[in-house]
Amino acid sequence: MSAGSGSAPNGDPSAELRPQSNGPTPAPTPISAPYWSGGAVGELRYQWCGGCELALMDPQPACTRCLTQDLEWRVSAGVGAVASYTIVWRPPLPRFEVPYAPAIVRVDEGFDLLTNIVGCTVGEVEVGMRVSVRFVDRGDDVWLPYFAPA
Numbered sequence: 642m643s644a645g646s647g648s649a650p651n652g653d654p655s656a657e658l659r660p661q662s663n664g665p666t667p668a669p670t671p672i673s674a675p676y677w678s679g680g681a682v683g684e685l686r687y688q689w690c691g692g693c694e695l696a697l698m699d700p701q702p703a704c705t706r707c708l709t710q711d712l713e714w715r716v717s718a719g720v721g722a723v724a725s726y727t728i729v730w731r732p733p734l735p736r737f738e739v740p741y742a743p744a745i746v747r748v749d750e751g752f753d754l755l756t757n758i759v760g761c762t763v764g765e766v767e768v769g770m771r772v773s774v775r776f777v778d779r780g781d782d783v784w785l786p787y788f789a790p791a
């Protein structure tokens with residue numbers, strides 16, 4: 642297994658978690674563009690169905706519960722708690738820097754977001770940890786919502 646310069650020994654709990662510098666960039670669609678561009682103004686946006694009072698993630702053309710197409714964009718406070726996570730030590734592609742921590746964050750407005758935890762060490766991540774959003778500009782009006790300890 643190859644180890645890039647600066648990569649931490651496998652399993653090192655003191656390894657720092659940082660945003661990917663060369664990870665993939667999403668391609669926004671007309672439906673998802675407001676979500677990806679929200680970071681430009683510091684907004685974690687999500688869709689809200691007023692018909693059945695459901696917060697939606699990820700962006701949809703219609704409510705996944707009641708099927709109305711009358712969805713509105715709302716702005717989250719960008720704060721939540723880690724519901725689940727894993728630490729990746731073996732990169733699925735050579736361009737991925739390890740370790741990194743894919744996580745499901747339960748955002749306070751009532752939706753789950755698949756993201757990555759940054760701004761702390763591997764050993765500091767735990768289920769229930771309070772986190773807040775940290776946007777990373779990927780260009781072309783795409784901002785990735787990472788989360789770091791609040």
Ligand SMILES: [Zn+2]
Nearest residue numbers: 690693704707
């Ligand atoms: Zn609905």
